[in-house]
Amino acid sequence: MSYFRPNIEAMASYQPGEQPRGGEFIKLNTNENPYPPSPAVIEAIRRVAVEGLRKYPDPMATAFREQAARLLGVEPDWILAGNGSDDLLTIVTRSFVGSGEMIVAPTPSYILYRSLAEIQGASFAEVPFTDTWDLPDKFDSPGARLAFLPNPNSPSGTMIAPQRVRELAGRLHGSSPLVVDEAYTDFAEENCVSLVRDLENVIVTRSLSKSYSLAGIRFGYAVARPEIIAGMTKVKDSYNCDAVSIAAATAALVDQEHFRQNTARIRATRERMTAALRNFGFQLPDSQANFVWCTHGPAPARRLYEELKNRRILVRFMSYPGSGDGLRISVGSDAEVDQLLEELKKII
């Protein structure tokens, strides 16, 4: 007999991305940053390790909130820290969507949104992007209690302009919050954080995993109006962020010079990589993220994925029903990208 809820019983087991431990791989499959975090982060962790382990952490991560608020020009009570931005996506789902209610998200997109709906016992409506990765005019689904919009989107790396997101949020106003998932925004030219001032139903989520090179510590945050943040606070685990990661994330935000150099390098490599892959005959939409989405007419994506893996280069093979296959390739260091291009040349 099973004690599990029927929706949990029916779910597929989670398949984590490939994280080879040991062996030398060039990892371009999980959008990790190839460069180390700020030295100030390492120093902050060392300090906490000596004096901050035996006591509970600050439940509201006040030091981080204050730093993030300063950076974004809002008050600290507009910020909620999370154990990775996935924690915040879980919190919004549990805050706004009851069992049997509906979540809407575009497709192809981040597969976690569907899992969150399944765990919650909610239904999930997918609205396909247009051929140019734009939003269809009717993105909102009647009766949905929550909408997710990853911006930039994964796997495409494409962005919906803030003005278009503002229009969408306005249409959803009064019926559902719109979560603008900005996990990749620090590699883009624009973002939607200013929308939270004008629209009470906009929640922006961010991650320090990619642009601050901190996937290992799990840290993200949400930006929204204080009444939204206060409600979400009820739903989070009491001590959802630990003392080490709060100190690390705060130190990372303080060192904006390191952040700017790091993200500028990624963007420069991304442009070079995009041009080279197009020269090889790949189709790529312009990416605003730290990865590119490649399809190639003659060469099947799965074969390229496997041949690259044989050559110790991991990229992400993705297959979406109705939208076909492709490779999502993270922007690595210049040396890693050179080797990728070298190997690809031999196999396409």
Added chain:
Amino acid sequence: MSYFRPNIEAMASYQPGEQPRGGEFIKLNTNENPYPPSPAVIEAIRRVAVEGLRKYPDPMATAFREQAARLLGVEPDWILAGNGSDDLLTIVTRSFVGSGEMIVAPTPSYILYRSLAEIQGASFAEVPFTDTWDLPDKFDSPGARLAFLPNPNSPSGTMIAPQRVRELAGRLHGSSPLVVDEAYTDFAEENCVSLVRDLENVIVTRSLSKSYSLAGIRFGYAVARPEIIAGMTKVKDSYNCDAVSIAAATAALVDQEHFRQNTARIRATRERMTAALRNFGFQLPDSQANFVWCTHGPAPARRLYEELKNRRILVRFMSYPGSGDGLRISVGSDAEVDQLLEELKKII
């Protein structure tokens, strides 16, 4: 208008325990360990800080699972790591209890269980402990989908003998899992981990916060049969534990000599503290945890709490409808406990 679910809207805001930042307090209010963690933990954190931050952590915390499994004499797939044992209590709630279904727990006990029910939109049945902190014969509530049993219990510090827990689990078998919350078990003489071998509905949860002096890193684990662990894995956030805390928790488990000395000191101080408080006229049940639960006929608990706070000593004032007031006092270092007794002598 509110976008929140009605159950979230109706919840009280979370009130974190007092964590004074700055100022010199003797903190005996949140059951933190007064002694530092193993030096091996600090060393492990330093190593990860240098090399492990930019990549995602191992989603299953394999190194920790293997170490915990070795310690408990089970296989690694009997263990699930969590971002504090609160994360695991959240996971079991979302795994087994649908909206409108019921959770049962004893009272007075850990207040989080009710919050978890409220967030899930579930009902919550409280079964009072007997006057001697024993389980009533009818602990189980018909139709409950999940039962929590903190053992040792907070605030009482008392324990239900494993044989009695086995009988309870047997009665619940076929209708609901029994979560034995062993956050404080490392200060007790017995525990229930062996029950998971025989009873598929028993889930034991543990915390490294207290006995390993690691409240700051948020780490706990569940022990249950592999099919239960596999189902709970679907519900957890993909990367619920970070790389730093996985390394720290693993190193802590390895250093069992430090653990034994640390917990033995706490137990010795607890016995001395218990005898002294009884001499002062307090009523205390025998504690198997790292705190004691004190009531005092003539002196109201709230006044003692406030006068101690004025003297820079924080203890936890707790008031339970129907069961009265009391002070839950954590076992501090010998010097801290001496000062507590000194000040108490002046005010009772």
